Amino acid sequence: MSALRIMRYSFLSGATDYLAIYTWRSWLGGWYLRVLSQVIFFALIGKLLRAEEQTWFLLVGNAVMLAAMESIFALNLVSWERDSGTLQLLAASPSSPVVVFASRGSYLIVDGLVSSLGALFVAGPLFHLPLPWPRILLVVPLTLLVGASAYCFGTFLAGLLIRSRGLNNLVVNVGIVVFMTLCGVNLPLAAYPRPVAFVTQFLPLTHGLVAIRSVLAGDLGAVLPQAGLEATVGLGPTVCSTRRCARAPLPGRPPSDVDGPGQIGADGYRSVTAVTA
Amino acid sequence: MWAGVRLQLVFYRQYPDSFLPLLTAPLYTVIFLMIVRHGGPADLSSYAVIAPVFIALWWFALFHGGLVVQTDRWSQTLELHVAAPTSFAAVVFGRILTVTLVGLVSFVEIWLVGRYLLDAPVKVRHPWLLTATLVATAFAMAATALLMSGLFVLARNAFAWTNSISFPCYVLGGILVPVALLPGWLQPVSKVVFLSWSADLLRASLAVESVPDAAFRIGMILLLAAASFAVAAGLLRRVLWRVRHSGELGLR
Numbered sequence: 001m002s003a004l005r006i007m008r009y010s011f012l013s014g015a016t017d018y019l020a021i022y023t024w025r026s027w028l029g030g031w032y033l034r035v036l037s038q039v040i041f042f043a044l045i046g047k048l049l050r051a052e053e054q055t056w057f058l059l060v061g062n063a064v065m066l067a068a069m070e071s072i073f074a075l076n077l078v079s080w081e082r083d084s085g086t087l088q089l090l091a092a093s094p095s096s097p098v099v100v101f102a103s104r105g106s107y108l109i110v111d112g113l114v115s116s117l118g119a120l121f122v123a124g125p126l127f128h129l130p131l132p133w134p135r136i137l138l139v140v141p142l143t144l145l146v147g148a149s150a151y152c153f154g155t156f157l158a159g160l161l162i163r164s165r166g167l168n169n170l171v172v173n174v175g176i177v178v179f180m181t182l183c184g185v186n187l188p189l190a191a192y193p194r195p196v197a198f199v200t201q202f203l204p205l206t207h208g209l210v211a212i213r214s215v216l217a218g219d220l221g222a223v224l225p226q227a228g229l230e231a232t233v234g235l236g237p238t239v240c241s242t243r244r245c246a247r248a249p250l251p252g253r254p255p256s257d258v259d260g261p262g263q264i265g266a267d268g269y270r271s272v273t274a275v276t277a
Numbered sequence: 278m279w280a281g282v283r284l285q286l287v288f289y290r291q292y293p294d295s296f297l298p299l300l301t302a303p304l305y306t307v308i309f310l311m312i313v314r315h316g317g318p319a320d321l322s323s324y325a326v327i328a329p330v331f332i333a334l335w336w337f338a339l340f341h342g343g344l345v346v347q348t349d350r351w352s353q354t355l356e357l358h359v360a361a362p363t364s365f366a367a368v369v370f371g372r373i374l375t376v377t378l379v380g381l382v383s384f385v386e387i388w389l390v391g392r393y394l395l396d397a398p399v400k401v402r403h404p405w406l407l408t409a410t411l412v413a414t415a416f417a418m419a420a421t422a423l424l425m426s427g428l429f430v431l432a433r434n435a436f437a438w439t440n441s442i443s444f445p446c447y448v449l450g451g452i453l454v455p456v457a458l459l460p461g462w463l464q465p466v467s468k469v470v471f472l473s474w475s476a477d478l479l480r481a482s483l484a485v486e487s488v489p490d491a492a493f494r495i496g497m498i499l500l501l502a503a504a505s506f507a508v509a510a511g512l513l514r515r516v517l518w519r520v521r522h523s524g525e526l527g528l529r
Contacts, residue, residue, distance in 0.1 A: 030441035037444035049316030
């Protein structure tokens with residue numbers, strides 16, 4: 001089976017799983033309401049501070065953060081497969097696990113993109129955020145880039161944590177809040193201490209968010225370099241994942257390694273996608 | 278209920294990642310403090326320190342409390358639990374109450390991080406009011422979690438809803454930004470969200486000014502909690518009766 005076909009089927013099966021959880025109605029009344037409220041929650045802090053610029057800064061940062069947040073859920077992919085008993089089957093298949101895992105959760109990028117843009121374009125007008133036409137359209141591919149970059153990071157971490165079953169949920173949730181803290185979501189990067197600002201250069205979201213803020217500010221010259229950096233940050237983990245899997249492919253490992261200790265049904269607890277906030 | 282408390286403590290020993298909010302709460306404190314400090318001269322540190330307490334408590338009560346039934350389902354003990362002669366609601370409430378009380382530890386942690394690590398100028402001016410508000414809030418959280426538990430019995434994918442109601446409730450409850458800043462048409466809705474009474478009182482307990490109508494406001498938290506509890510107990514009874522009669526308990 002060609003890689004493209006595997007990717008197509010993997011994406012479709014992942015999307016079908018997601019559609020079993022949400023219908024478009026429950027998505028709008030449940031998940032979308034949540035992400036919209038999340039953006040409004042942070043934008044209101046700017047209102048509390050009576051600072052319009054800060055309101056907009058918080059609104060844009062937290063709207064774009066949603067794309068990264070959903071993509072980081074990819075870290076749970078291995079747990080989800082393990083819980084549904086499909087991990088061994090995927091590991092035993094002749095195709096590359098990187099291709100399968102990378103595609104199976106890619107619906108998260110699409111969902112993150114829709115959530116992020118949906119929140120930005122609804123909360124934005126509520127807080128009188130200028131959305132300059134037509135350059136605002138650039139925000140769409142840039143948000144997609146942020147989601148893809150964070151997704152690569154998430155799948156890379158998922159590979160690292162494949163044997164540490166109990167850590168996944170912890171790393172996802174702490175990771176999301178760390179991104180919110182460090183990547184310029186709520187504060188300009190210049191406000192961070194220099195060593196912290198340096199570290200953030202290597203995290204997904206940071207450069208993509210700067211690029212989106214540049215689009216809104218009309219500084220189009222900064223967009224391409226920042227987008228390039230975001231793509232580079234995303235590509236790094238992907239290359240590492242591919243090499244790691246090439247060195248130690250899953251099918252070569254004993255099943256107990258893949259499945260990990262404690263089966264569902266035996267220990268009665270499975271990892272779940274929940275966000276601490 | 279005591280059996281539920283003991284069971285939940287055993288659960289915590291087996292799954293230390295349940296204490297996740299104790300890791301994220303200090304980070305939220307950092308985020309909120311950074312925002313209000315960057316925002317200008319007005320000192321809103323107390324606002325920034327109070328909000329993460331609610332976020333942590335919400336997680337403990339709603340996710341873990343609400344998940345009590347779901348974990349029973351996953352471990353295939355739900356049917357046995359329902360068939361037991363003891364009250365299902367009492368055991369579930371015992372577990373949820375344990376979760377919520379453990380969640381109160383986050384207040385101490387956030388306080389220490391905010392006050393001593395991040396040097397936020399916050400001081401408890403009305404300690405009795407603070408204590409009473411925290412106790413009433415914990416009860417209200419537990420009652421809300423019990424309500425969620427009923428929904429978990431009824432619907433398999435109710436978990437997705439738990440994920441979804443956090444931020445709408447944070448906004449309506451004014452846990453960081455007071456309800457007064459919300460649009461006028463939303464403010465009456467906030468009055469029936471116990472978080473709005475709790476958040477106002479917790480912030481007031483850190484302010485120098487005296488707190489008017491404190492007893493009435495605590496009474497409102499308790500009243501809303503009691504209403505939630507009554508609805509939750511009724512819902513659990515009704516849901517259990519329904520699934521017992523239809524034989525669908527394990528299938529839902």
